[in-house]
Amino acid sequence: MLSALTVGAAGMVIVVRNLLHALLFLILSFVGVAGLYITLSADFIAVVQVLIYAGAIAVLMIFSVMLTPLSDRDNAEGLLRLPALVLSGLVATGIAFVAIETDWQVTSESSFENTSVAIGEALLSPFVLPFEIASVLLVAAMIGAIVLVRED
Amino acid sequence: MEAVTQQIPLEHFLVLSAILFSLGVYGVLTRRNAVLILMSIELMLNAASVNMVAFAAYTSPEQFIGIIFAIFIITIAAAEAGLALAIILRIFRYRKTANVDEIDELKW
Numbered sequence: 001m002l003s004a005l006t007v008g009a010a011g012m013v014i015v016v017r018n019l020l021h022a023l024l025f026l027i028l029s030f031v032g033v034a035g036l037y038i039t040l041s042a043d044f045i046a047v048v049q050v051l052i053y054a055g056a057i058a059v060l061m062i063f064s065v066m067l068t069p070l071s072d073r074d075n076a077e078g079l080l081r082l083p084a085l086v087l088s089g090l091v092a093t094g095i096a097f098v099a100i101e102t103d104w105q106v107t108s109e110s111s112f113e114n115t116s117v118a119i120g121e122a123l124l125s126p127f128v129l130p131f132e133i134a135s136v137l138l139v140a141a142m143i144g145a146i147v148l149v150r151e152d
Numbered sequence: 153m154e155a156v157t158q159q160i161p162l163e164h165f166l167v168l169s170a171i172l173f174s175l176g177v178y179g180v181l182t183r184r185n186a187v188l189i190l191m192s193i194e195l196m197l198n199a200a201s202v203n204m205v206a207f208a209a210y211t212s213p214e215q216f217i218g219i220i221f222a223i224f225i226i227t228i229a230a231a232e233a234g235l236a237l238a239i240i241l242r243i244f245r246y247r248k249t250a251n252v253d254e255i256d257e258l259k260w
Contacts, residue, residue, distance in 0.1 A: 003168045010172055010195055014179045019188060026191050033198050036165070040209040045201075045222050052226050057194065057233045064187055064237045068250050084181030092174035099166035106162055106210045115219065122216045123223075134227045141231035148238035 002039065006032030023061050030054040044115045165206035172199035184251040186240045194229060201225045 009029035013022045030053040037046035123131050172195055179192030201222040208218020244250050 003164070007168065007171050007175070010175045013188075013191060013195065014175055014182075019185060022188060022191065026194070029195065030198065033202060036168075036202060037205055039160070040165075040205055042205050042209060042219055042222075045205060045219050045226075048223065048226060052230055053194070053198070057230060060233055060237050061187065061191065064240055067241060068187070068244050081182050084178050087181065088174040088178035091177055092170050095170035095173065096167045099170065100163050104162055104211065115216070118216050119219060119223070122220055127220055130224060134224055138227065138231050141235050145234045145238040148235070148242050 002032055002035045005029075006036065019065055020062075023058070023065060026061070027054050027058045030058070042115060044119055162206060162210045165202060169199040169202040169206070172196075172202070184253055186243070186250045186252050187237075189252065190233065190236050190240070194233065197225055197229045 006029050009025045009032060012025040013029060016022050016025060030049065034046045034049040034054070037043075037049060176192045176194075176196030176199065179195065180189050183189055183192065204218045204221045204225070206218075208216065208221075212218075240250055243255060247255060249255070
């Protein structure tokens with residue numbers, strides 16, 4: 001049910017003609033992925049998904065769609081339609097085949113408990129260096145975006 | 153309540169994320185509007201982080217490495233979306249278009 005929502009909305013992003021409608025379907029797909037995280041009982045990452053993807057990135061995209069005028073808002077297709085269809089079909093069947101055929105080492109334990117406490121401890125003890133690098137990257141991206149869009 | 157990992161096999165999540173990823177590939181290859189290409193890239197990143205969280209939940213739920221990876225993926229995606237949209241706005245200001253096949257100064 002939830003996965004049908006996610007995949008259906010993602011498909012509509014690709015199919016639909018209007019750019020703004022595609023954006024709304026993309027937000028629906030993000031919310032569906034957040035629901036999938038909740039089914040996997042990863043609650044913290046679900047909240048982060050809704051906040052950052054369905055909130056921040058969606059608002060950014062809406063801004064950029066609105067700042068480009070109406071004439072440019074059609075969702076035209078390039079010439080690569082058939083090769084792209086073949087390639088993406090191959091990618092999907094390849095990944096799905098490997099995923100089904102492989103014998104995954106699934107544990108019988110129940111899934112995550114108390115995720116936010118454990119995530120906080122993991123981020124600040126074994127993963128400090130990637131955490132700090134990610135924050136530096138965010139600052140760099142923010143400054144870069146400001147410099148890029150500034151009038152000069 | 154019984155855990156979801158006993159009810160749904162792991163392969164369902166993997167196949168779902170494969171479908172999501174290939175939809176993203178199709179979108180990147182066929183669309184001409186740069187904003188829509190960016191949206192398709194976000195779809196592919198989402199598929200990858202669904203995979204990460206699914207593996208973490210099914211194979212080693214006592215460690216949180218998969219979730220940490222998903223958090224970093226979301227961070228990178230946010231930075232990338234901000235920068236890419238800034239570049240698109242800049243291109244639009246100069247060229248009055250956001251279609252990637254009309255921006256061909258570098259092609260000789």
